[in-house]
Amino acid sequence: MAESEFPPAVRIRSMVADDVFRGFLETLVALSPTGLSCKEALSIYSQREQNPHLLTLVAIATMGPYQGKVVGTLSVVYEQRFIHRGGITARIEDFAVHPHLQRQGIGQELLGYAILHAKSLKAYKITLIASDDNVSYYEQFGFKKSANNLRLDLAADSSEAIN
Ligand SMILES: CC(C)(COP(=O)(O)OP(=O)(O)OC[C@H]1O[C@@H](n2cnc3c(N)ncnc32)[C@H](O)[C@@H]1OP(=O)(O)O)[C@@H](O)C(=O)NCCC(=O)NCCS
Numbered sequence: 001m002a003e004s005e006f007p008p009a010v011r012i013r014s015m016v017a018d019d020v021f022r023g024f025l026e027t028l029v030a031l032s033p034t035g036l037s038c039k040e041a042l043s044i045y046s047q048r049e050q051n052p053h054l055l056t057l058v059a060i061a062t063m064g065p066y067q068g069k070v071v072g073t074l075s076v077v078y079e080q081r082f083i084h085r086g087g088i089t090a091r092i093e094d095f096a097v098h099p100h101l102q103r104q105g106i107g108q109e110l111l112g113y114a115i116l117h118a119k120s121l122k123a124y125k126i127t128l129i130a131s132d133d134n135v136s137y138y139e140q141f142g143f144k145k146s147a148n149n150l151r152l153d154l155a156a157d158s159s160e161a162i163n
Helices: 017-021 024-028 038-049 106-120 132-139
Strands: 010-014 054-061 070-080 088-097 123-127
Touching: 010 106, 017 024, 017 038, 024 038, 024 070, 024 088, 038 054, 054 106, 070 106, 088 106, 106 123
Parallel strands: 088 123
Antiparallel strands: 010 054, 054 070, 070 088
16 A cells, blocks of 8 residues: 555654654654754753743654654744733744655644644744745645744855755
């Protein structure tokens, strides 16, 4: 059976350290190559874990050839603002589904979970930056294009940066 005919059921949960060894980096490649070893990724995970305003979700396949593997990921960055009387905003980052398993509903599961989580924290809005190709994807979930995103690249190798 071809992979695309075999939609894997997934379980969404917060990332744990061992997910680095369960295909997390292979999934993130769908967004951008990280160039990280597992050891380096683990060290970054440990630092991120200290940040209470950061949620990293993973989708774990519960059946099929990828069972037990990380097949999707999405991070949410929460921030308390002065405006909106100290209201909380949520920003979605690092959203990726394994290159072999896209368009099978995994992204939808992750995004749905993230939206519910942000609602449960009473965030008043969720923002993200999408490429033109992905705008209609987010519109299905109620996102609307808003303002202009500007960017000042500060890293020396920024000419190759896409995210
Ligand atoms: C964008 C991405 C996260 C979506 O996850 P996914 O699991 O492939 O998408 P889903 O299966 O949940 O898609 C849900 C619906 O949106 C549709 N869809 C998927 N990608 C789409 C796109 N780029 N534009 C429009 N619709 C899209 C699907 O066909 C599906 O519709 P259906 O239920 O009628 O079949 C994934 O394709 C990915 O990792 N892309 C590469 C990295 C990337 O662009 N990340 C987002 C950065 S902003």
